[in-house]
Amino acid sequence: MDLKAKIPSPTVKRLSLYFRELGERRAVDSDATMSSRQLGDALGFSDAQVRKDLAFVGQLGHPGVGYSVTLLHDNLRRILGRDRSWEAALVGAGNIGRALLSYRRFEVQNFHITRVFDNNPATIGSTISERSVLDISELERELADAGTHLGIIAVPAQDAQAIAERLIGVGVGGILNFAPRRLEVDESVAVLNVDFSLTLEQLAFQVNLGRNDPAREGESS
Amino acid sequence: MDLKAKIPSPTVKRLSLYFRELGERRAVDSDATMSSRQLGDALGFSDAQVRKDLAFVGQLGHPGVGYSVTLLHDNLRRILGRDRSWEAALVGAGNIGRALLSYRRFEVQNFHITRVFDNNPATIGSTISERSVLDISELERELADAGTHLGIIAVPAQDAQAIAERLIGVGVGGILNFAPRRLEVDESVAVLNVDFSLTLEQLAFQVNLGRNDPAREGESS
DNA sequence: TCATGTGAAAGAATTCACAGCA
DNA sequence: TGCTGTGAATTCTTTCACATGA
Structure with missing residues (x-):
């Protein structure tokens, strides 16, 4: 409105x-x-x-x-765009990926991880939290017409950029990036980074000497 | 200096x-x-x-x-305080907790999760990523003189505040909070929140219409 | 009286632009 | 010429303070 x-x-x-x-x-x-x-x-x-x-x-x-x-x-x-449903593709079924797949809160909030990809032969074909893991090489074929809105990148840093490009290629409009690496993407694509190491480091800094700035205390990282 | x-x-x-x-x-x-x-x-x-x-x-x-x-x-x-070692206690051995325990990068960066607590009898006593899971009721005894620097909270929202207080009670100076709940703590304690739902929501908002603001694009959440 | 909505003021963070050094 | 360090200008965000409505 x-x-x-x-x-x-x-x-x-x-x-x-x-x-x-x-x-x-x-x-x-x-x-x-x-x-x-x-x-x-x-x-x-x-x-x-x-x-x-x-x-x-x-x-x-x-x-x-x-x-x-x-x-x-x-x-x-x-x-906030919560009056609609969001479909996401997860790339990387490692520890972070698994944690996300089992995160109940997402489903409640209309975020649905509908596809999961990995490149590990030992993982491909297995089922994690009721979703079967697809071969990363199938990414384009699987998502071509799927209308997937978001991509979640949970792969090693050196693979992140390439995966981002492939996800954008199939039309995702936003990427949640867990890899500790900046993604270079067109500005029409939204990227949000979650970086545990960085967050821990911020915390360590504050504890170390930055006798914690109260104004920042509740800061959501 | x-x-x-x-x-x-x-x-x-x-x-x-x-x-x-x-x-x-x-x-x-x-x-x-x-x-x-x-x-x-x-x-x-x-x-x-x-x-x-x-x-x-x-x-x-x-x-x-x-x-x-x-x-x-x-x-x-x-x-940044990286010239020293940091010991952390993890509370909550659920999915997020497990992901953190297996996150190799932490060790490299001198962040060590030395204790793991949970309240689930089925989990207590088991070994996850080479650390054995302790009973949450042992928290005070285990950490009393351990000189633990940081606490990581990965428990359900309704338990987060109580755990925070117990961690602060044993002297941790900073808390990394994964529970989607604001912690009320003394300002001398540093708190950093990581909230996946919130992050996904930010992303959804940007994709939804906030035709992504380029200036914010690489923003680390 | 209580609480909103909003201009005006203050405070933070970023960008500009340039003097000065190698 | 190349690049730092930094005041000044700009832009962004928060806080203040008050007119207005219930």
Whole structure:
């Protein structure tokens, strides 16, 4: 509807958190309202921050009352793209891949890992969390017309770029990259990196001497 | 030595990336130099950005030449706290926990998961990646004088806060939290959250309509 | 009185642009 | 010429503060 204006990335992160919080509240009391202060306190943000963020969603609050939990939740769902189903292809059935496959939360949230690829002959053909592992060489054939929306890369660093290109070749619009390697892709493709080593390193730095900056504390990496 | 001035969090993230890149370069040619442009190009940052970041490390560059790979690498190692060993306790031997236990990269980087706890009787006593799983009720006894530096929480959301408090009770200075729940802890404890659902959601949002903002593309979540 | 929505102010982070050194 | 280090300018984000509505 609105949402022409582009939403800043820090705000999008927080919108996801609001969405989750509202979902939990809604399950308990679907008629509830929450003020920006309540929502902020629950997540560690200021009330002003919450209001500014929610302004991107629309004018949904009622002065003196707060926000309708249900209304806000529904609107966030739409804006965050959670009102549709997402199909993802996973490449790499190693430890991280397996963890993702068994992550129940994804299914609940309409993220479906529909195909799994690997290049290890010992793994190909086996079944992991009810999905059978396909040969990586079949990637193009399997995904050509599958309309897969997202790719998840969980392969060694040196293979990541090539896999990314193949995934983009079959039309995925976004990539979740677990390999510790920057992917060079066209700007029309969204890439998000998850890098455990990097995250641990950030933590170590903070503990080491950066006598932890409180403002950053809850920071979602 | 220096490093009294607090380094901004975005800079710390990039310093880790520089450190990794320099390590790879160093392995090939330990006498190499790199300019801020070369380093930036490799990682997708501007040369000015690189120089600003490296200014926090000290005045290590040589005009007309660049930075000595070895010198810069060594200095970053110290600043990032990588010149020492880190011991971590893992709580939760589920899928994520197992993936972390088998993640080879950690050992190489001097991060050692020395204890593993779970509350599942079927898992307790078993061996995962050469570490035997301890009963969560033994946490305090096991860690009391162990001098463990970091805690890794990979338990269901509803247990996360309690585990965090127990870990802090035995003296860990930092927590890596995989549970989709904000931890309320004293500000002297560093917390970093890794939240797959949140990350996938960010990606979905970008793909959905936020016709991917190029500036954010390589963003490490 | 309580709480939203939003301009204005402040604060952070990035980019620019250039003096100065090798 | 090539490249660093850094103030100045710019852009992005958060916080403040208050007019307005219920």
